[in-house]
Amino acid sequence: MGRNDLCKCGSGKxxxxxxxxxxxxxxxxxxxxxxxQKAETDLVEKIYNYSKNEKFNNEYIKASEKxxxxxxxPENEKFYxxxxxxxxxxxxxxxxxxxxxMFYEENFNNLNLVEKEILKERLMSYISVYEVxxxxxxxxxxxxxxxxxxxxxxxxxxxxxxxxxxILLGRVVKIANVNRFLDIVISISKKTSDLLxxxxxxxxxxxxxxxxxxxxFLIYNRLMxxxxxxxxxxxxxxxxxxxxxxxxxxxxxxxxxxxxxxLESEYIEEGIKVWRNxxxxxxxxxxxxxxxxAAIEYHIKKENKVNITxxxxxxxxxxxxxxxxxxxxxxxxxx
Numbered sequence: 177m178g179r180n181d182l183c184k185c186g187s188g189k190x191x192x193x194x195x196x197x198x199x200x201x202x203x204x205x206x207x208x209x210x211x212x213q214k215a216e217t218d219l220v221e222k223i224y225n226y227s228k229n230e231k232f233n234n235e236y237i238k239a240s241e242k243x244x245x246x247x248x249x250p251e252n253e254k255f256y257x258x259x260x261x262x263x264x265x266x267x268x269x270x271x272x273x274x275x276x277x278m279f280y281e282e283n284f285n286n287l288n289l290v291e292k293e294i295l296k297e298r299l300m301s302y303i304s305v306y307e308v309x310x311x312x313x314x315x316x317x318x319x320x321x322x323x324x325x326x327x328x329x330x331x332x333x334x335x336x337x338x339x340x341x342x343i344l345l346g347r348v349v350k351i352a353n354v355n356r357f358l359d360i361v362i363s364i365s366k367k368t369s370d371l372l373x374x375x376x377x378x379x380x381x382x383x384x385x386x387x388x389x390x391x392x393f394l395i396y397n398r399l400m401x402x403x404x405x406x407x408x409x410x411x412x413x414x415x416x417x418x419x420x421x422x423x424x425x426x427x428x429x430x431x432x433x434x435x436x437x438x439l440e441s442e443y444i445e446e447g448i449k450v451w452r453n454x455x456x457x458x459x460x461x462x463x464x465x466x467x468x469x470a471a472i473e474y475h476i477k478k479e480n481k482v483n484i485t486x487x488x489x490x491x492x493x494x495x496x497x498x499x500x501x502x503x504x505x506x507x508x509x510x511x
Contacts, residue, residue: 302394303401331356434469471503
C-alpha cells in the first residue's frame with residue numbers, strides 16, 4: 177500500500193497518517209514474539225530431554241498425582257501444557273530441586289546469556305490475577321491484584337483479544353526481553369476474581385509469617401494456583417472435584433473433619449491417608465484433634481517442600497508450639 181493512498185481501514189485518512197505506524201509497531205512486536213517463542217521452545221525441548229534421565233524415573237507419575245485435581249478423566253488432556261510447565265519448572269523432585277533448576281546448574285557453562293536469563297525468569301515466575309488497565313497498539317498495561325504491582329505485557333495474542341477492565345488469571349514471564357503469558361491465560365468475571373482473591377489471601381494470611389511477601393508465597397504455591405486454573409478452565413473438573421470432596425467428607429472422624437476444613441484442597445487426601453495410617457499402627461492415641469491435625473499439616477508441608485513453621489501452624493490451630501512438636505514426633509514414629 178502506498179504511503180499516500182487512502183488507508184484500508186476506512187478512516188478517510190492517508191495511510192501514512194493513519195495505520196502505517198501502527199502496523200510498523202505490530203510487525204516489530206510480532207518479530208520479537210517470534211524470537212521469544214523460538215528461544216523458549218528450543219530451551220524447553222532441552223529441559224524435556226534432560227528430564228528423561230533415569231535419575232528422574234517415576235518423577236513424572238508422582239508429579240501427575242500431585243498436579244491434577246481429579247484423575248483418570250479425558251478432561252485432564254486439556255491441562256497437559258500446564259502440567260508440563262509444572263513438571264519441568266515447579267515440581268520438587270526427590271533431589272529436593274525442580275528439574276529446571278538442576279538442568280540450569282548442571283549445564284551452566286554450556287548455556288548462553290539468553291538461555292540463563294530465561295531459566296531464571298521461569299523459576300521466579302508465578303501465577304496471579306491481573307486487571308487490564310489500558311490496551312495500546314503494542315502493549316497492555318495490567319495491575320497485579322494480589323501483589324498490587326503494574327506490569328506491561330507485549331503478548332500479541334493478548335493485545336488483540338482483551339479490553340480495559342477485563343480480569344485475567346495467568347503466569348507472566350519475561351522471555352528474551354518480552355513480557356508475555358506462559359501457557360494459558362484465562363479471562364474471569366469480577367465475581368470470580370473477588371472469590372478467588374479472597375480464597376488466596378485467606379491461605380496467605382494463615383501462613384504469611386513463613387514468607388517474605390505475597391510474591392514469595394505465590395512462587396512456593398504455584399501448584400495451588402494451577403489447581404484453581406484447572407477448575408476454572410473446565411466446569412466438569414470443578415463438579416467432579418466437589419463430588420470427590422463430598423465423598424471424602426462422608427463418615428469422617430473429628431480429626432479428618434478438621435483436615436478437610438483446614439488444609440488446602442491438594443493436601444486433603446494425603447492428610448487423611450497419613451492419619452488413617454497412623455491410627456492403624458499406633459495403639460494409644462492421646463491429645464486433642466487440633467494438635468493431630470496441625471502435626472499432619474506440618475508433616476505434609478515439609479514433605480512437599482512448602483516453607484512453613486511450627487509457630488505459624490500452632491497459631492492457626494490454637495495450640496502450643498511444644499504440643500505441636502510433641503505430636504509431630506509421635507506421628508513420625510509410625511509413618
